[in-house]
Amino acid sequence: MPHDASASDATRCARAPESPRSISEPLAPPIQLSSVYRIAGLDEVDALFEGRADGFFYARDGHPNAAQLADKLAKLERAEAGVVCASGMGAIAASVLTLAEQGGRILVSEELYGKTTTLIARELARFGVTHDLFDPSKPETLRRALADAPDARLVVAETLSNPLLRVCDLEGIGAVAREADVPLLIDHTFAPLLCKPIAMGTTLVVHSLTKLIGGHADVTLGAVVGPRELIDRIHAVASTFGQTGSAFDCWLAMRGAVTLPLRVERTSRTALELARRLEVHPKVLRTSYPGLPSHPDHTLAKRQFSGGFGAMISFDAGGREQADRIIRGLRAIPFAPSLGDAQTTVSHPCTTSHRGQDPAVLGRLGVTPGLIRVSVGLEDVEDLWEDLAQALEFA
Incomplete structure (x- = not known):
């Protein structure tokens, strides 16, 4: 927009500034928060809506x-x-x-x-x-x-x-x-x-x-x-x-x-080691991790995946009371019902992600009240195991 030397302060405040001229481009993608875009005229609107021109007009649409x-x-x-x-x-x-x-x-x-x-x-x-x-x-x-x-x-x-x-x-x-x-x-x-x-x-x-x-x-x-x-x-x-x-x-x-490949590699390696330890722990009834030979789909997982088996583990502590004691007993790993964070978290499917589902169906599938889901993060495996092991003993 051309600079108007006679504009009042109110007008100057209200109007968007001109984009700075530059022969360079930002290396990192900039955040563009505008909810609406300026368009030259009606022909350009038609071209945008009909796909004959590239551009944006309203943020909900793109x-x-x-x-x-x-x-x-x-x-x-x-x-x-x-x-x-x-x-x-x-x-x-x-x-x-x-x-x-x-x-x-x-x-x-x-x-x-x-x-x-x-x-x-x-x-x-x-x-x-x-x-x-x-x-x-x-x-x-x-x-x-x-x-x-x-x-x-x-x-x-x-x-x-x-x-x-x-x-x-x-x-x-x-x-x-x-x-x-x-x-x-x-x-x-x-x-x-x-x-x-x-x-x-x-x-x-x-x-x-x-x-x-x-x-x-x-x-x-x-x-x-x-x-x-x-x-x-x-x-x-x-x-x-x-x-x-x-x-x-x-x-x-x-x-x-940007860091997804590094995180997938690290969390898959840590998750496999934690799953191996959970599987043989006397307080754990069963451990679900596709990288374990005991998993029903282990052969399929080996054929289908490359670079690891993922960051997620589930294990059954026996009942809701035991699961609650483990969750409360964790000193550093938070109970946070989501997954994929850089820090390790645990969740309880029956009371969070699968809450309100038919209990009979959940039981048939193996989603029991004692089931805990672990989303493995980037911490050192020994620090994570120390926390899980003491919480299992607490239970």
């Missing part, structure tokens, strides 16, 4: 930080495009709302994250969407479910289930979904960098960026990546439902992603 983050994540997952949403559940909801329709069916994996289950089984059921279950480690169960569901519109699973860390057979499930011409959505939150679901036949990959990719417990954000045409549709739904992410959180997530 902004530079979201575009940069979506592009980074799409390239990371070998996808054509991506869209950033206000949370991981926002990304899942936008994807499901795009593909579901009244009278249609969604096939969901057993042990799915509690809020995803609630979205599909309870909330979408109010609009005539039904669902069936399958075992993600056994593709034949999906084949049978699809044979009974000609109205299937979407298959939803997780690379690693929450909280028992069962492993989805991505290639097998992907092949069955492709045969039926039904899109497959994989929640890859627990396993970034461990494998590439799209290369194995997945249509859409979702991340809760709040977790391991953000990595510092200071972001609430999600993303979905996949084919450009489908992502464009999901983006439109996300904008309409107000599900898109903020500029500052996008900037934080981009910063967190």
Whole structure:
């Protein structure tokens, strides 16, 4: 905007300053917090809305930080495009709302994250969407479910289930979904960098960026990546439902992603050692970690993953009272019902992530009142074990 020497102080305060001229560009991506963008005229508005020109007009529909983050994540997952949403559940909801329709069916994996289950089984059921279950480690169960569901519109699973860390057979499930011409959505939150679901036949990959990719417990954000045409549709739904992410959180997530490979390597190594020790501890009834030979999907995990088995461990202390005593007995590891932080945390699925789910179903799946989930961080393994061991003795 040209400088107006005659403008009053009120006008000078109200108007945005001109962008400084520079022949250089910032090395780190700048935060761009503007909620709206200046446009030259009506022809330019038409060009933006019709996709004939690149640019932004309103932050809910897109902004530079979201575009940069979506592009980074799409390239990371070998996808054509991506869209950033206000949370991981926002990304899942936008994807499901795009593909579901009244009278249609969604096939969901057993042990799915509690809020995803609630979205599909309870909330979408109010609009005539039904669902069936399958075992993600056994593709034949999906084949049978699809044979009974000609109205299937979407298959939803997780690379690693929450909280028992069962492993989805991505290639097998992907092949069955492709045969039926039904899109497959994989929640890859627990396993970034461990494998590439799209290369194995997945249509859409979702991340809760709040977790391991953000990595510092200071972001609430999600993303979905996949084919450009489908992502464009999901983006439109996300904008309409107000599900898109903020500029500052996008900037934080981009910063967190820089160290993701280092954190995945370190936490996977520490988690494996802690899981080995927990498995033989007399106060632990069972330990779930895909890197352990005792895990039911260990062979599949070895074939499917590279560079480790992830940062998540679950172990059963026997009952709610024992779990509570362990959690209260921890001196340095906080009880914080999320995951993926640089510091180690613990959670109690029955009272947090899976709260309100059918107790009989949870019991059948093994999500018991004594189950504790550990999100392994960057601390020294001996310091972590010292705290866990004394808490187990306290219990």
